[in-house]
Amino acid sequence: MPLIPTTPTNAQCEPLRVAVTGAAGQIAYSLLHMIASGQVYGPNQPIILHLLDIEPALDALKGVVMELEDCAHSLLVGIVPTTDPLVAFRDIDWLIMLGAMPRREGMQRKDLLKANVGIFKQQGEALNLVAKKSVRVVVVGNPANTNALIAAHYAPSIPSRNFSALTRLDENRARSLLAIKAGVPADAVRNVAVWGNHSNTQYPCVDHGYVLAADGTRVPIEQALGGSSAGARDFLEGAFIKTVSLRGGAIIAARKLSSAMSAAKATADHIRDWFVGTRPGEFVSMAVMSDGKHYGIPADLMFSVPVTITNGEWSVVKDLPLSSFAQSKLQATAAELVEERTEATAHVEAHAVADAAAAKVAAMAGNGSAQVHAH
Numbered sequence: 001m002p003l004i005p006t007t008p009t010n011a012q013c014e015p016l017r018v019a020v021t022g023a024a025g026q027i028a029y030s031l032l033h034m035i036a037s038g039q040v041y042g043p044n045q046p047i048i049l050h051l052l053d054i055e056p057a058l059d060a061l062k063g064v065v066m067e068l069e070d071c072a073h074s075l076l077v078g079i080v081p082t083t084d085p086l087v088a089f090r091d092i093d094w095l096i097m098l099g100a101m102p103r104r105e106g107m108q109r110k111d112l113l114k115a116n117v118g119i120f121k122q123q124g125e126a127l128n129l130v131a132k133k134s135v136r137v138v139v140v141g142n143p144a145n146t147n148a149l150i151a152a153h154y155a156p157s158i159p160s161r162n163f164s165a166l167t168r169l170d171e172n173r174a175r176s177l178l179a180i181k182a183g184v185p186a187d188a189v190r191n192v193a194v195w196g197n198h199s200n201t202q203y204p205c206v207d208h209g210y211v212l213a214a215d216g217t218r219v220p221i222e223q224a225l226g227g228s229s230a231g232a233r234d235f236l237e238g239a240f241i242k243t244v245s246l247r248g249g250a251i252i253a254a255r256k257l258s259s260a261m262s263a264a265k266a267t268a269d270h271i272r273d274w275f276v277g278t279r280p281g282e283f284v285s286m287a288v289m290s291d292g293k294h295y296g297i298p299a300d301l302m303f304s305v306p307v308t309i310t311n312g313e314w315s316v317v318k319d320l321p322l323s324s325f326a327q328s329k330l331q332a333t334a335a336e337l338v339e340e341r342t343e344a345t346a347h348v349e350a351h352a353v354a355d356a357a358a359a360k361v362a363a364m365a366g367n368g369s370a371q372v373h374a375h
């Protein structure tokens with residue numbers, strides 16, 4: 001492992017071990033520099049990066065390591081490149097799961113589910129064995145919500161509340177679209193909630209959001225877009241939701257690759273807020289394990305909700321009033337997640353049968369060899 005000597009400025013603080021899967025891919029290429037430069041965990045937090053990718057990407061991964069070294073980041077005190085999840089996840093504090101098959105043009109999200117169950121099962125099991133029990137996990141690889149559910153399922157020794165999936169990109173897309181329309185900076189648009197799945201059924205909701213005016217007043221979003229006219233409401237319940245939820249597809253159509261720069265920025269935002277906390281009175285969107293107690297969301301789904309974060313612990317923002325339109329959107333996205341979970345469970349069961357069969361064959365082979373030795 002190439003180990004870069006610590007400098008006097010960062011030597012006092014214990015390094016955080018941050019693992020990134022799919023480390024040779026395009027999101028990682030933007031994200032790793034953000035982590036190593038202090039934009040995610042702060043300017044005084046040394047980092048050891050554990051970089052996991054698969055064998056065919058090993059040369060590319062070596063190139064990424066060389067570039068990270070050449071950045072000469074003073075906070076980056078170690079790099080562990082590997083193709084073995086048991087090495088990548090040993091003693092880690094954070095895990096960012098990018099490694100999955102990216103959605104190509106025309107590909108259905110469901111097509112990805114089957115391939116990804118295998119990946120997230122294997123990596124969940126490795127996490128269970130070797131990571132710190134306090135590890136925080138962010139799943140970005142699609143279908144992100146259900147992949148996170150699978151990883152959590154196979155890592156039962158780690159609290160399920162330590163797992164999350166990324167919907168911050170959807171929130172950022174929504175806030176930016178509103179900011180452009182209202183003629184304000186993106187950061188002035190606050191408390192936009194993304195509910196449900198990171199898919200076309202997601203519900204970006206502005207009903208509790210506002211635009212922070214230069215004089216500190218909070219202007220409800222509908223009003224900032226031109227008052228309570230039918231036009232603003234029609235936009236917010238129509239073109240706005242459609243544009244945000246189809247944005248990923250629009251980027252694939254334009255770039256022939258899925259969004260990467262903006263996905264890296266959103267991942268950095270997600271982790272920074274989990275690490276540092278949310279601003280007082282404000283929430284952010286995160287897909288987390290549902291407990292079945294709020295907003296009619298069924299239990300045991302990785303469902304995006306508005307959360308506040310203090311001392312590294314998220315809490316669902318409770319009792320926000322939801323219109324009947326909002327309730328119907330939540331039901332639709334919940335139904336999709338239940339369907340994905342059912343499909344994933346079928347794949348999980350198929351894996352369990354295959355594992356049991358393989359174990360039986362191995363045991364028989366073991367018995368066979370024992371008999372050979374006995375003779």
Ligand SMILES: NC(=O)c1ccc[n+]([C@@H]2O[C@H](COP(=O)([O-])OP(=O)(O)OC[C@H]3O[C@@H](n4cnc5c(N)ncnc54)[C@H](O)[C@@H]3O)[C@@H](O)[C@H]2O)c1
Nearest residue numbers: 022024025026027053057099100102103140141142169263
């Ligand atoms: N949740 C979101 O908002 C969001 C946004 C954009 C992209 N994504 C998803 O993020 C994922 C990564 O996107 P990308 O553009 O970086 O893709 P990419 O194809 O550029 O990189 C993926 C990397 O993962 C690696 N990989 C594949 N299987 C692996 C495994 N089993 N273990 C470790 N690494 C493995 C590949 O070798 C590759 O280097 C995709 O699934 C994409 O759909 C999610």
